[in-house]
Amino acid sequence: MPSAFQQSVIDEFRANAGKVGGPFAGSDLLLLTTTGARTGQPHTTPLGHVRDGERLLVVGSNLGAPHHPDWYHNILARPAVQVELGTEKFDTIAVPAEGPRREELFARVVAESPGYADYRAATERVLPVVVLPLPAPRTPAPEVTSLAGKLTEVHVWLRGQLAQVHTETEAHFAARAAHQGAGAPPPPGLGLQIRQRCLAFCQALEFHHTGEDGHVFPAMEGYHPHLRHVFDRLRDEHRSIAAVQSALAELLADAAIAEPDRFRAELTRMTEQLTAHLDYEETEILPLLADVPWPPVS
Structure with missing residues (x-):
């Protein structure tokens, strides 16, 4: 279950086409719904993101805590996730970046959101960078009626x-x-x-x-x-x-x-x-x- 604060952000996000106020006013937020690695139940988390071409980048910063956030453990066990971005909702597969690619993408995130450098400095763990591919444009499929x-x-x-x-x-x-x-x-x-x-x-x-x-x-x-x-x-x-x-x-x-x-x-x-x-x-x-x-x- 999300905390009371997280739930208030989720509710505000959904009620205002992805816009929220307070400490997140003006931030680029998305809602990531994962499936619990142990429970099998859906969990929704508000996350900052950086758009990089046809993909979204999210970081498992956990505000600089010494352990990875729960949502990151969930995507390793069950990679299929749902993303809410503004008024759009889509399914995708969450893929953590590795090695030099992870370093390159983290630098891309920090260039746009410098606060992640502070989270990195606050912990000894490597902050995961997770790629969420955007759905490819496609010709609308025929309506399924049977x-x-x-x-x-x-x-x-x-x-x-x-x-x-x-x-x-x-x-x-x-x-x-x-x-x-x-x-x-x-x-x-x-x-x-x-x-x-x-x-x-x-x-x-x-x-x-x-x-x-x-x-x-x-x-x-x-x-x-x-x-x-x-x-x-x-x-x-x-x-x-x-x-x-x-x-x-x-x-x-x-x-x-x-x-x-x-x-x-x-x-x-x-x-x-x-x-x-x-x-x-x-x-x-x-x-x-x-x-x-x-x-x-x-």
């Missing part, structure tokens, strides 16, 4: 996130391979970025499959008992994919990704399994959902 459309929308997002994981992984490995000269390669600039996106993808996939197994499939079986074998196969595939996700999570415990060949092999195996699963589900399930309205009619 459960088939909603399922397709989710599948498109999952495929896109998995493709991004591949892209970022290859960029990371290319940077490591390009290192020349004596000594160890520089710290990976994409290690945490890959971890955060993989984690967000796996958590979204788990949520999606749990919803299907617990609600969607049982309801559909009642109407289509002759397709029990289809639902049984999909549930079996959910368990297989979950096992692959667990293997990836173990690899990601080392943000430096010390075993790139094994990581690539696991990621490729997961991609092939997941793509085949989504293809099969769309072939068998989408036609059955075309006439089911979305959002559900109460």
Whole structure:
């Protein structure tokens, strides 16, 4: 729960299109809603931010306290967050910066908000700099009016996130391979970025499959008992994919990704399994959902 003071700032922010008075008058604020690492409950925190191109930068200063703020621990456990900026609200993936990139971005923050230099001087810990990518401009998607459309929308997002994981992984490995000269390669600039996106993808996939197994499939079986074998196969595939996700999570415990060949092999195996699963589900399930309205009619 936010403190009484934080809650008053949150309420004022939402009531005034992102503008607040008092000690934050004129400040660039956003509201960051994370999911509790231990509780699984949503937590909203007002934070100062600096806009840097198509991303927002927030700092885990905790006012110079010796420990990281709770919201930072939350994003390491559950990277998918919601941001409120003025009247806009969007979902994104929170990614802490690493190594030289973190130094560069912190300098960018201090140049615009010098008070963060005071917070840095007040503590021995390294203040995390977290990147919140802004949503990319896109052509408005067709309105989703059926459960088939909603399922397709989710599948498109999952495929896109998995493709991004591949892209970022290859960029990371290319940077490591390009290192020349004596000594160890520089710290990976994409290690945490890959971890955060993989984690967000796996958590979204788990949520999606749990919803299907617990609600969607049982309801559909009642109407289509002759397709029990289809639902049984999909549930079996959910368990297989979950096992692959667990293997990836173990690899990601080392943000430096010390075993790139094994990581690539696991990621490729997961991609092939997941793509085949989504293809099969769309072939068998989408036609059955075309006439089911979305959002559900109460």
